[in-house]
Amino acid sequence: MSLLPWQQQDWAHLHSYCVQQRIPQALLIKGPQGYGKLRLAQQFAKALLCAAPQTDGLACGHCHSCLLFAAATHPDFISVAPEEVGKGITIDAIRALITRLSLKPQFDKNRVVIVHPADAMNLRALNAFLKCLEEPTERTVILLVTDRPAKLPATIVSRCQKLAVSPADPVCVAAWLAQQQPELSAAEAALLLALAQNSPLQALAYARQDYLPQRNSCFKAWLAVARQQAHPVIVAEQWQALPEQQLLFWLSSWVMDVVRCHYLAEARQLFNPDLQATLQSLAVGLDLKKLYGLYDVLLASRQRLDTPINKQSLFEEILIYWSQLNRSK
Incomplete structure (x- = not known):
């Protein structure tokens, strides 16, 4: 070592x-x-x-x-x-x-x-x-x-x-990640680093896990709830097998990216730069105050994970809020 x-x-x-x-x-x-x-x-x-x-x-x-x-x-x-x-x-x-x-x-x-x-x-x-x-x-x-x-x-x-500890130089990290996972394309390595907020070992862990497909699948379900194409309770039930902290991080990052898209942020300013087009479309017509309210719910949910709360109920509450927020556009 x-x-x-x-x-x-x-x-x-x-x-x-x-x-x-x-x-x-x-x-x-x-x-x-x-x-x-x-x-x-x-x-x-x-x-x-x-x-x-x-x-x-x-x-x-x-x-x-x-x-x-x-x-x-x-x-x-x-x-x-x-x-x-x-x-x-x-x-x-x-x-x-x-x-x-x-x-x-x-x-x-x-x-x-x-x-x-x-x-x-x-x-x-x-x-x-x-x-x-x-x-x-x-x-x-x-x-x-x-x-x-x-x-x-x-x-x-x-x-x-x-x-x-000093911030990791992105060029140095990208070269190291390419050595560790030669099968990654430069675009995939850059995306993983962005999703890991330039955390090298976290990006490597993502590369070795089924991270991107799992995150993309959850995003499609979240998008379906927004478009009234999926029921919040059913999606919450499907999410039961996922790590709660990871899922809450994804949800929080999507909500914050929608807020940033509301202010016409560039892709490099987003947590999820590859989802910019879809996030931008979600931002159109949303009530910004209610969107911040959803973010507050997500922050509170992180604290509630340490309690004996029913995890499915927690995600049902979040998804119902998200569904109603989009229905009121």
């Missing part, structure tokens, strides 16, 4: 800590999802543990520490993450971390902890974790990685140095 092409500037920043011998006891690495923040943190951890780092600061990959790291058995590397995807980091995980940190590092180099995603810690876990920052232990570096730094309390953030 190596650095990603767009991470050179961020790596230079991390390497400068080592050159200046000012390695932070706690570092918050933050930025958009899909930029490879965890990989960057892992590379830094590996370098901090390495017995003979290279001149550019990267780990040698051959020493005993590097071999242990590669095998996920290094005694001075600790990873704290949710036990299941989508779950939180519990207080028990933080208590186990505190217990391990009470012992001295086994090697002469640093001990490194990665907490990812840091915003997954629940309130009790955060309160317990604060002790790790207030009473740092010997030769320990804590790396917190998050897409959502605003979810972390100020008491945690204020005790960390920060690294906001």
